[in-house]
Structures are given as C-alpha cells and as structure tokens.
Amino acid sequence: MVKIINRxxxxxxxxxxxxxxxxxxxxxxxxRLINEEDGTVHLTVRKAIPEITKAVDFVVEAFKxxxxxxxxxxxxxxxxxxxxxxxxxxxxxxSPEMVQGMIAGGWKALRxxxxxxxxxxxxxxxxxxxxNLQPNDVVMGIATGGTTPYVHGxxxxxxxxxxxxxxxxxTPKEGLGVEEDVDVFLEVLVGPELITGSTRMKAGTAxxxxxxxxTTTAMIKMGKVYGNYMIDHQAINSKLVDRAERGLYRCLRxxxxxxxxxxxxxxxxxSKMRS
Amino acid sequence: MVKIINRxxxxxxxxxxxxxxxxxxxxxxxxRLINEEDGTVHLTVRKAIPEITKAVDFVVEAFKxxxxxxxxxxxxxxxxxxxxxxxxxxxxxxSPEMVQGMIAGGWKALRxxxxxxxxxxxxxxxxxxxxNLQPNDVVMGIATGGTTPYVHGxxxxxxxxxxxxxxxxxTPKEGLGVEEDVDVFLEVLVGPELITGSTRMKAGTAxxxxxxxxTTTAMIKMGKVYGNYMIDHQAINSKLVDRAERGLYRCLRxxxxxxxxxxxxxxxxxSKMRS
Numbered sequence: 329m330v331k332i333i334n335r336x337x338x339x340x341x342x343x344x345x346x347x348x349x350x351x352x353x354x355x356x357x358x359x360r361l362i363n364e365e366d367g368t369v370h371l372t373v374r375k376a377i378p379e380i381t382k383a384v385d386f387v388v389e390a391f392k393x394x395x396x397x398x399x400x401x402x403x404x405x406x407x408x409x410x411x412x413x414x415x416x417x418x419x420x421x422x423s424p425e426m427v428q429g430m431i432a433g434g435w436k437a438l439r440x441x442x443x444x445x446x447x448x449x450x451x452x453x454x455x456x457x458x459x460n461l462q463p464n465d466v467v468m469g470i471a472t473g474g475t476t477p478y479v480h481g482x483x484x485x486x487x488x489x490x491x492x493x494x495x496x497x498x499t500p501k502e503g504l505g506v507e508e509d510v511d512v513f514l515e516v517l518v519g520p521e522l523i524t525g526s527t528r529m530k531a532g533t534a535x536x537x538x539x540x541x542x543t544t545t546a547m548i549k550m551g552k553v554y555g556n557y558m559i560d561h562q563a564i565n566s567k568l569v570d571r572a573e574r575g576l577y578r579c580l581r582x583x584x585x586x587x588x589x590x591x592x593x594x595x596x597x598x599s600k601m602r603s
Numbered sequence: 604m605v606k607i608i609n610r611x612x613x614x615x616x617x618x619x620x621x622x623x624x625x626x627x628x629x630x631x632x633x634x635r636l637i638n639e640e641d642g643t644v645h646l647t648v649r650k651a652i653p654e655i656t657k658a659v660d661f662v663v664e665a666f667k668x669x670x671x672x673x674x675x676x677x678x679x680x681x682x683x684x685x686x687x688x689x690x691x692x693x694x695x696x697x698s699p700e701m702v703q704g705m706i707a708g709g710w711k712a713l714r715x716x717x718x719x720x721x722x723x724x725x726x727x728x729x730x731x732x733x734x735n736l737q738p739n740d741v742v743m744g745i746a747t748g749g750t751t752p753y754v755h756g757x758x759x760x761x762x763x764x765x766x767x768x769x770x771x772x773x774t775p776k777e778g779l780g781v782e783e784d785v786d787v788f789l790e791v792l793v794g795p796e797l798i799t800g801s802t803r804m805k806a807g808t809a810x811x812x813x814x815x816x817x818t819t820t821a822m823i824k825m826g827k828v829y830g831n832y833m834i835d836h837q838a839i840n841s842k843l844v845d846r847a848e849r850g851l852y853r854c855l856r857x858x859x860x861x862x863x864x865x866x867x868x869x870x871x872x873x874s875k876m877r878s
Contacts, residue, residue: 335845347831351823355663356656358820363649366812370642377638381631388630403693407686410714415679415803418716438713439685441693443839473842523823524832525846528690529815536811537641540804544797545633548626556622557799564718567748570610571800 395464402446406431449481463490472531474499670739677721680745681706724756738765747806749774
C-alpha cells in the first residue's frame with residue numbers, strides 16, 4: 329500500500345491569504361486576482377536563472393555528444409514536458425528523439441488523469457528503461473509539489489547510470505523530505521496558489537516558462553537560429569511554408585553575394601510570385 | 604491545393620528588434636532576455652479582462668444549462684486546450700465531458716505535429732460533428748496567429764448551430780483577413796516573439812493563463828471551491844488523498860456544529876492518525 333505523507337507544510341499546498349474569500353468574489357474580481365498572481369511568476373523564475381543556465385549547458389553538451397533531453401513528470405508537469413518536447417521537431421526540425429517527455433501513466437494520461445500512476449518510483453525507473461536511457465542523456469524531473477515518487481524514481485535511476493540530472497520544483501529543498509542527489513536543483517518558489525494546491529496555475533506557468541527557455545536556448549546554441557529566425561523548421565502547413573519563404577529571403581538578404589541584385593530583389597512581393 | 608497566404612504583416616510573425624542578434628548571445632544573456640519578455644505577458648492579458656469576464660459568463664451559463672466548453676486549436680494552441688481540459692476532472696471532479704479540447708490532426712497531434720492538419724476548415728467542422736456539438740455549448744477557438752483554418756471552420760459551424768463562440772488570438776482584428784462573427788473576440792497582443800513566429804513562447808503563455816482563468820473562475824462560480832479549497836476533487840493518488848483530508852478538516856472547522864468539539868479536535872495531528 330502507498331504511504332500517505334502529510335504534505336500540509338509544502339509551500340505549494342499552503343493557503344494563499346489573498347483568496348480566502350475567492351468563492352464570494354465577482355467573476356471579474358477573481359480574474360483580476362488570478363492575473364495579479366500570474367504577474368509574479370516571471371519574477372520568481374528570474375531568481376533561478378543561474379540554475380537554468382547550468383541546465384542548458386548540460387543539455388547542449390548532451391546534444392553535442394549524441395545524447396538527449398528527457399523530461400519526467402506526472403499530471404500537469406508531465407503534460408507540460410510532453411508539450412514542450414512535441415514542439416521541438418516542427419520548430420527546429422530536430423529528431424523527435426532529441427527531446428522527449430515522459431508522463432506517469434503513459435500517453436493516455438495526456439488527456440485523462442490515471443489513478444495512482446505517480447505514486448510508484450519503480451514506474452519512473454521502468455519508463456527510463458523503456459526509452460533505453462543512456463548515460464549521455466540529461467534527465468529533467470519535474471515535480472512542482474516536490475514529492476512525486478514517479479519523478480524521484482526516474483531521477484535516481486538516471487543518476488545511477490551516469491546521466492546528468494536536473495530537478496525542477498516549486499518547493500524549497502529544506503523540508504522536502506526527499507533525498508536529492510541531482511546535478512541541478514532548479515527551484516522556482518511561486519508560493520501558494522489561489523486555489524489551494526492547484527499547481528496547474530502559477531507553478532504550471534513557471535514550468536512552461538522554464539522548459540521553453542531550456543529548449544529554445546539549447547537549440548539556438550545548436551545553430552538552429554540565424555539572427556532571430558528559425559532556419560531549420562519543417563514547412564508542413566500553409567503557415568510554415570509562408571514563414572520558411574520569409575526566412576530564406578532574410579538569410580539571402582544578409583549574404584554578400586546577393587548585394588549586386590538586392591536593388592531589384594527587395595521590391596518583389598513574394599505572395600504575388602506565388603499566385 | 605491549399606492557398607499560401609502571406610502572413611508577414613501578422614503581429615506574431617513580425618521581427619522582435621531585441622533579439623536580432625540572439626544567435627550571438629551567451630546562454631545566460633538569452634535566458635535573461637526570454638525572462639524579460641515573459642514578464643510582459645500578464646500585462647497584455649490584463650487588458651483583455653473585460654472579454655475574459657464575458658467568456659466566463661457564457662461558460663457558466665452553458666454549464667448551468669447542461670452545455671459544455673469546447674476548445675479548438677492546432678499545434679501549441681490545441682495542446683494547451685487539451686491540457687487545460689484534462690485538468691478539470693481531477694481538480695474539480697467534473698465530468699470529462701464538461702470541458703474538452705480538440706486538436707487539429709486528432710490525439711496523435713498531442714505528441715507529434717501532423718502535416719497539414721490545420722489547413723482545412725472542414726476538419727474543424729467535422730470535429731464539431733464528431734463530438735456531437737450542441738447549441739447550448741460554448742466553442743472557444745484558439746489561434747494565436749489568427750488565421751488557422753481548422754479553428755475558423757469550427758467557429759463558423761458552431762455559430763451556425765447557435766453556440767456561443769469565443770475567439771482567442773494574439774493578432775489584432777484589423778488586417779487579420781478573416782471574417783469574424785463571434786460573441787467574444789478575445790485578443791491578447793503579446794507582440795513579436797524573440798524567435799520569429801515561435802508562438803509557443805509568449806503567445807503560448809498568454810493562452811495558458813487565459814484558459815486557466817476561464818476554467819478556474821467558471822468552476823468557482825459553479826460552487827466547486829469553498830473558501831479557496833477545492834472541495835470536489837478526486838482523491839486518486841497519495842498527494843490528493845492528503846489534500847482531501849486537509850480540505851475536509853478546513854470545512855469542518857468552519858461548521859458551527861463543530862464548535863463544541865473544536866478544542867479537542869484542533870491539536871490532532873492527522874498524519875499521526877493515519878500511521
């Protein structure tokens with residue numbers, strides 16, 4: 329049987345005094361309050377920039393050595409990992425293998441909560457083996473509330489085979505009650521949620537911001553961006569065909585060999601060329 | 604064949620002058636710049652509070668009349684809709700039918716981009732029929748770049764059968780080149796992304812914030828929150844069993860019938876009771 333831990337002292341489970349009467353507020357008042365709290369998230373992320381930088385450095389090193397980035401999470405944390413990973417192939421034309429998100433309970437948990445899936449550390453270990461985790465991979469565990477056994481199981485196994493490990497949490501290390509031996513302890517203390525324990529709110533936004541930072545920055549460092557243009561994205565729909573054309577034009581514009589013909593090139597309306 | 608529209612004038616496709624040299628910056632400089640831009644998102648969301656309020660009012664009215672909330676999106680927008688929807692049953696013990704996210708290309712698009720899936724408005728209409736859309740439902744189309752044919756196809760069909768419609772976009776109505784006849788036009792103008800056109804970044808964060816606001820506020824209005832406690836969530840894992848116990852204790856504490864026994868109740872350590 330799974331042990332029920334008293335988590336009342338965990339920061340993300342604490343009561344936010346601003347919302348003790350939220351059930352009596354008007355719709356607009358509630359939305360204003362949520363917006364006010366959302367406005368604090370980037371400030372707490374800012375404090376973690378040194379650790380985010382360390383995480384990116386490990387990821388870039390792994391990519392350069394044929395390694396991968398693997399996210400592990402449950403519930404919202406797991407879904408945000410899968411979300412971030414799924415955007416990498418179309419945005420940067422990277423192999424889907426390069427960044428992969430694992431979620432407790434498997435793919436069906438993307439749409440529907442899977443009962444008890446996160447409670448077993450061995451599930452995390454099993455998922456590491458299922459994706460054939462290698463020592464040159466980086467494993468990033470995501471557990472905003474800090475304790476998710478699935479995530480700790482994955483991190484422990486990853487460490488044991490020599491992977492670099494990153495642990496993302498919105499709970500301070502002190503009092504977490506979980507022994508951590510990770511290379512980067514990335515804490516973003518967004519504080520108590522307006523709905524007690526609803527870490528899909530501020531903690532989820534912090535998670536999204538940090539994951540986006542890690543993959544975007546790593547891909548820039550891997551040469552997937554020229555100026556601020558994606559130069560290696562997949563043109564798999566109408567929007568992306570248009571964007572690719574403009575990116576190509578932008579690169580050509582900067583090329584010294586294009587100088588002699590620039591004067592006649594620039595006024596061309598590319599959309600007219602296509603119709 | 605699908606028509607390629609020149610989208611260079613669309614706000615989310617414009618070049619952000621702050622990042623024109625992003626490919627030459629250090630890892631830490633890039634992360635600081637992303638964080639700075641992320642810090643503007645909640646301010647642009649704030650400007651849309653009147654429209655978000657209108658959207659919530661429609662959703663609450665629908666819920667009270669047995670209707671549902673249906674998100675429609677492609678790529679990141681679609682995934683964020685599915686993400687928000689998937690969190691409602693465990694958080695508020697609502698039926699999975701109540702809030703549902705549809706994504707162009709179907710469930711496989713949650714993990715992997717599906718080529719061309721978003722280019723056909725008829726796919727949006729077909730998905731409306733597949734979920735048996737009813738006139739008392741609210742359809743919220745999400746298209747940060749504004750043009751996604753899949754989303755417009757769904758909105759048009761929804762409107763035609765009498766649904767209330769909400770359109771979320773990060774592109775101004777003017778110059779969008781798409782005729783809109785929706786009940787709520789919810790624009791959040793986050794401006795050009797640091798990586799040109801990469802709307803998974805600021806636009807995605809704005810989307811997440813707005814969807815979370817809509818469902819959280821609607822659920823509060825439906826009586827699913829007491830004080831700031833979730834009082835109707837599913838205790839399907841260790842973390843949630845613990846949270847449910849604390850919520851119950853909190854509610855009992857406020858009950859006048861508990862007053863006589865409060866003095867002996869309060870010092871009880873619930874975690875000890877369980878071991």
